[in-house]
Amino acid sequence: MDKQLHDEVTHCFAWDGFSFQVPRDWNLSEYALLRDVSWIRMEDDSAVRLDVEWTRSRRPIDMERMRKQFSAVAKSMTTAGAETQSVEELPDGWSAFLYSMPDGRHLLAAFRYVPGSDFFCLLKIHFKSVSRREPPRILHRIASTFQLHEQDVVPWELFDIRFLLNRDFRLLSTSFQAGRQLMIFEWRLRIFYLWFFSLADLVLREKSMEAWCATFLNGFKGIRGSRFTAGEQSGVILSRHLWRYPLGHIDEIVRMCFRYRAHCRHLAAQNQIALWVFQYRTNADLDKLALDVTPSDIM
Numbered sequence: 568m569d570k571q572l573h574d575e576v577t578h579c580f581a582w583d584g585f586s587f588q589v590p591r592d593w594n595l596s597e598y599a600l601l602r603d604v605s606w607i608r609m610e611d612d613s614a615v616r617l618d619v620e621w622t623r624s625r626r627p628i629d630m631e632r633m634r635k636q637f638s639a640v641a642k643s644m645t646t647a648g649a650e651t652q653s654v655e656e657l658p659d660g661w662s663a664f665l666y667s668m669p670d671g672r673h674l675l676a677a678f679r680y681v682p683g684s685d686f687f688c689l690l691k692i693h694f695k696s697v698s699r700r701e702p703p704r705i706l707h708r709i710a711s712t713f714q715l716h717e718q719d720v721v722p723w724e725l726f727d728i729r730f731l732l733n734r735d736f737r738l739l740s741t742s743f744q745a746g747r748q749l750m751i752f753e754w755r756l757r758i759f760y761l762w763f764f765s766l767a768d769l770v771l772r773e774k775s776m777e778a779w780c781a782t783f784l785n786g787f788k789g790i791r792g793s794r795f796t797a798g799e800q801s802g803v804i805l806s807r808h809l810w811r812y813p814l815g816h817i818d819e820i821v822r823m824c825f826r827y828r829a830h831c832r833h834l835a836a837q838n839q840i841a842l843w844v845f846q847y848r849t850n851a852d853l854d855k856l857a858l859d860v861t862p863s864d865i866m
Contacts, residue, residue: 577708581716581724582607584734585621585688588712590705593617595725600738614693621688628687633678636689640676641666649674654703660684661710665703671696675706679713686715720857723750727837728763731859751789754855756822758846760789761858767833767840780804780831780842790844792816793827804829824848832860 577588583600589609593616597608609617622628641664645651649666654675657663663677673694680687690709694702716722721734728748736752736759743749746765751758764770770779777797781804784795793806806827819825824846831842841860847853 579712579724579729580609581722581729583621583738584716584721585686586712586714586716586722586724587709589617589709595743598741614695616693618691618693619688621686623685624687625685628680628685633680633687633689637676637678640674640691644668644674644676652699654706657707658710658713663703663706665699667699673697673699673702675702677706677710679710684715720859722862727765727839729860729862730761730841731857731862732759732761733855733857735855757824757848757852757855758822759856760844760846762840762842763834764840764842765838767835767838770840771833776831776833776840777802777804780829780840783842784829784844790827790846792819792825795827795829802830802832804831819846822846828853834861 576591578591579586580589580593580595582595582598583605590611592611593609594611595607596610596615597606599606604620604622606618606620608615641651644666647668649668652665652667654663654665654677657677660681661677661679663675666674666676668674675690675692675694677690677692678688679690690706692702692705692709716734719734720731722731723729726743726748732752733754736754739751739753739758741748741750748763750761752761753759767776770776773779775797781795781797784790784804792808794809796805796807797803798805806829808825826847828845828847829843831840833839834841843858843860845853845856
């Protein structure tokens, strides 16, 4: 395998029930999780490198529609004068074509579909001036490591965070800042907040992890109906309703979710603190969460 594709210079990206390996300097830059077709974009330090569109369907996938989508990419490239070359020896279910422009740029368009599956994805991989051997090598790495995770608990891995979560929790929004990543999920109007904080060693010099996390939550504007305090047990954060919302905050009333379960954990190996808050209705909801912020392996 080419030096650029050894494990030490690639990383796992896991998202919405699938995962694959990409070069280490490719990271998520944009996304849209929609009902019909979802999309992610990855960039390196200087340019867009990868676009992935995917769909899951309860009905048989309309392959004619997918072929038209793929053909639209091909037509735009050939119209621009690109030379076309098929990519061979891919894993089952994969097809791909390399489009090479006269100025040295390349676009590799690939799709994955296994007959009988409810999952289809289309990839567009962008290259500047590189050897024509490089795009197929990158695609082979992605395709050979691509996994669909059909189990109830699925992995998420991006940047320097990784965790397992019940697949029924759907991502609502994110806030990725230097040293602080927030992902907000929803399941049947229940809301799950998950933070990862870097430089945990600096935080823990000042006060206990539980006290620091409680203070942070009390300043978080996304949760208005409860006051958080440090619990006596490791990782436990207690909550109580605020007196100024005797019937609950408007968000709680709309969702009919008046309870909060908060917890934090020191991830020493990553020098991180993981903090999560689950806004829920009944104790039975807690069984649905199935969170693990220290998975031993994903790929």
